[in-house]
Amino acid sequence: MRTTFINTLRDLARKDERVFLITIDMGYSVLEQFREEFPDRFLNTGIAEQNAIGVAAGLALSGKIVYVYSIIPFVTMRCFEQVRLDLAYNNANVKLVGIGAGMTYGPFGASHHSIEDIAIMRSIPNMTVLCPGDPIETEQLTRQSYEIKSPVYIRLGKNGEPKIHSEETKIKLGYATQVTEGNDLILITTSNMLEKGKKWVDEWKEEGISVRLISMHTIKPFDVQAVKELIDHNIPIITLEEHNIIGGLGSAVAEVIAESGKAVSFKRIGVPDKYSHYVGSHEFQREKFGIAKKPDIKFRK
Amino acid sequence: MQTDENEKLKALANTIRKHVLNMVMHAQSSHIGASYSIVEILVTLYTNILKIDPKNPTDPYRDKFLLSKAHGSTALYAILAEVGFFPLEYLNRYYVDDSILPGHLDRESVPGIEFSMGSLGHGLSVGVGMAIANRQTKNPGRIFVLLSDGECNEGSVWEAIMLASHLKLANLTVIVDYNKIQSFGRTNEVINQEPVLDRWRAFGWDVWEVDGHNFDGLLDALRAPHTGPKVIIAHTVKGKGVSFMEDTLDWHYKSPNKEQYEQAMHELENLD
Numbered sequence: 315m316r317t318t319f320i321n322t323l324r325d326l327a328r329k330d331e332r333v334f335l336i337t338i339d340m341g342y343s344v345l346e347q348f349r350e351e352f353p354d355r356f357l358n359t360g361i362a363e364q365n366a367i368g369v370a371a372g373l374a375l376s377g378k379i380v381y382v383y384s385i386i387p388f389v390t391m392r393c394f395e396q397v398r399l400d401l402a403y404n405n406a407n408v409k410l411v412g413i414g415a416g417m418t419y420g421p422f423g424a425s426h427h428s429i430e431d432i433a434i435m436r437s438i439p440n441m442t443v444l445c446p447g448d449p450i451e452t453e454q455l456t457r458q459s460y461e462i463k464s465p466v467y468i469r470l471g472k473n474g475e476p477k478i479h480s481e482e483t484k485i486k487l488g489y490a491t492q493v494t495e496g497n498d499l500i501l502i503t504t505s506n507m508l509e510k511g512k513k514w515v516d517e518w519k520e521e522g523i524s525v526r527l528i529s530m531h532t533i534k535p536f537d538v539q540a541v542k543e544l545i546d547h548n549i550p551i552i553t554l555e556e557h558n559i560i561g562g563l564g565s566a567v568a569e570v571i572a573e574s575g576k577a578v579s580f581k582r583i584g585v586p587d588k589y590s591h592y593v594g595s596h597e598f599q600r601e602k603f604g605i606a607k608k609p610d611i612k613f614r615k
Numbered sequence: 616m617q618t619d620e621n622e623k624l625k626a627l628a629n630t631i632r633k634h635v636l637n638m639v640m641h642a643q644s645s646h647i648g649a650s651y652s653i654v655e656i657l658v659t660l661y662t663n664i665l666k667i668d669p670k671n672p673t674d675p676y677r678d679k680f681l682l683s684k685a686h687g688s689t690a691l692y693a694i695l696a697e698v699g700f701f702p703l704e705y706l707n708r709y710y711v712d713d714s715i716l717p718g719h720l721d722r723e724s725v726p727g728i729e730f731s732m733g734s735l736g737h738g739l740s741v742g743v744g745m746a747i748a749n750r751q752t753k754n755p756g757r758i759f760v761l762l763s764d765g766e767c768n769e770g771s772v773w774e775a776i777m778l779a780s781h782l783k784l785a786n787l788t789v790i791v792d793y794n795k796i797q798s799f800g801r802t803n804e805v806i807n808q809e810p811v812l813d814r815w816r817a818f819g820w821d822v823w824e825v826d827g828h829n830f831d832g833l834l835d836a837l838r839a840p841h842t843g844p845k846v847i848i849a850h851t852v853k854g855k856g857v858s859f860m861e862d863t864l865d866w867h868y869k870s871p872n873k874e875q876y877e878q879a880m881h882e883l884e885n886l887d
């Protein structure tokens with residue numbers, strides 16, 4: 315997703331000279347080409363997240379379209395009040411680009427994990443929250459982020475995620491994308507759990523269970539209408555995210571269900587409101603938190 | 616210092632570097648350069664300066680050391696194991712699945728880790744808090760904080776610097792690992808930090824400048840009495856000790872392949 319993002323941004327920068335990139339001393343082996351091609355539209359602000367966001371706001375209010383790049387916790391939470399006031403309250407045209415969704419930085423430890431970012435970013439007025447799950451979504455959502463004139467948060471994974479969608483799939487910001495048809499269960503994923511969700515759906519298929527897979531790549535504005543229609547299918551709904559179970563995709567879907575006045579079986583799968591003290595890889599962290607393997611569900615036949 | 620004492624410290628530093636190489640090789644993790652620049656600093660602190668007892672790691676009167684540049688964790692794990700905070704075998708259980716020692720610091724992982732960290736610019740504020748608490752309770756324990764040079768880009772570091780001198784915290788010592796490289800460029804090309812000594816002085820600190828790989832200089836500076844907070848600017852080399860890792864940005868990130876591992880180990884063994 316990282317490479318897809320930066321290639322798309324370079325393309326946008328070629329077409330529009332207002333596009334500007336700030337790095338907070340990150341991006342080794344990712345941002346060099348952009349720096350070479352657009353030296354006047356690239357700035358390393360040093361390891362100083364709060365200042366970087368303020369500088370980005372100033373550039374944006376002077377007509378630039380600013381992308382700010384770092385690891386998720388540092389570009390969202392280390393500078394949270396600058397994000398809230400300088401970007402959101404002032405409605406500045408700044409896009410925060412974070413890498414390392416969830417426990418992507420597995421063995422680095424909890425300082426580098428991000429399980430709170432969706433919850434806090436979606437609670438900020440004026441903020442758009444994009445959580446692409448594969449390179450197709452990353453490319454199209456990066457392009458659409460550029461059209462939005464207010465702050466956007468783009469939550470990326472790492473590099474080398476497989477394409478889940480076909481090349482022709484049209485991803486529309488603000489609208490859920492259906493990946494598979496299915497009549498026994500609905501699985502809604504966001505961000506880097508799309509790949510996992512697809513794998514589970516394939517496994518269920520082998521067991522004769524057909525699952526409707528939905529990629530909720532836009533968390534805000536949230537596609538309320540799509541969830542309402544899913545409720546009407548009258549089959550169980552599961553949400554899957556690599557984020558705290560509090561405040562993320564599961565919460566957003568639960569809000570819609572609660573207000574729909576309809577009853578539907580519903581389960582949230584996510585990180586169980588704990589920091590990881592486990593040491594190990596990304597997938598190992600997922601295993602420890604119980605989000606690596608598909609849940610054992612008894613289906614009434 | 617006596618030459619045989621100096622030789623002993625050098626040998627220990629070399630042992631630490633070999634541990635770090637083995638850990639980074641086994642785990643295929645990053646940040647070896649950042650660990651190599653602080654080896655002599657850690658060896659000096661843990662053998663001659665810190666009043667700590669590995670058998671009683673939570674002694675309330677102990678000195679406390681905070682590695683604010685927590686990505687240099689492998690060097691800290693290695694010295695903690697060498698002085699007896701936990702078994703040396705734990706060093707084989709770093710970073711890989713179901714192991715004990717994470718890439719950054721978790722104070723729930725092993726004894727001797729005073730604070731969980733990994734985001735830069737936190738350690739000095741925490742150290743200031745600990746120093747205030749010790750002074751108020753007449754606790755003789757001193758606080759030592761090791762910062763990286765890039766970390767000093769963070770505004771929070773300077774907020775803590777101001778408060779520490781305002782409060783005249785004489786039980787607080789900072790060491791800056793001035794290796795002149797950060798994550799995406801050379802430190803003074805990203806943001807110029809010079810004149811670094813004058814800056815700290817202007818903020819009211821006692822300032823020392825040393826070669827961060829020389830034990831005599833480090834010992835003198837660390838032992839020098841001070842009436843307010845003290846900072847030691849330690850000139851170091853990122854990747855110190857392995858020729859092809861020295862002073863490169865690449866070895867902030869890379870992990871050695873088999874050939875590089877062998878060459879590095881060969882160079883370190885020749886120093887024994």
Ligand SMILES: Cc1ncc(C[n+]2csc(CCOP(=O)(O)OP(=O)(O)O)c2C)c(N)n1
Pocket residue numbers: 338339340361363388392648649652684686687733734735736763764765766767792794795796797798802853867
């Ligand atoms: C707040 C924060 N921003 C970014 C990072 C990512 N990061 C890890 S190490 C590093 C910089 C390394 O340079 P320096 O601080 O000089 O330490 P050195 O490796 O040279 O010892 C950065 C930016 C971080 N850990 N914390």
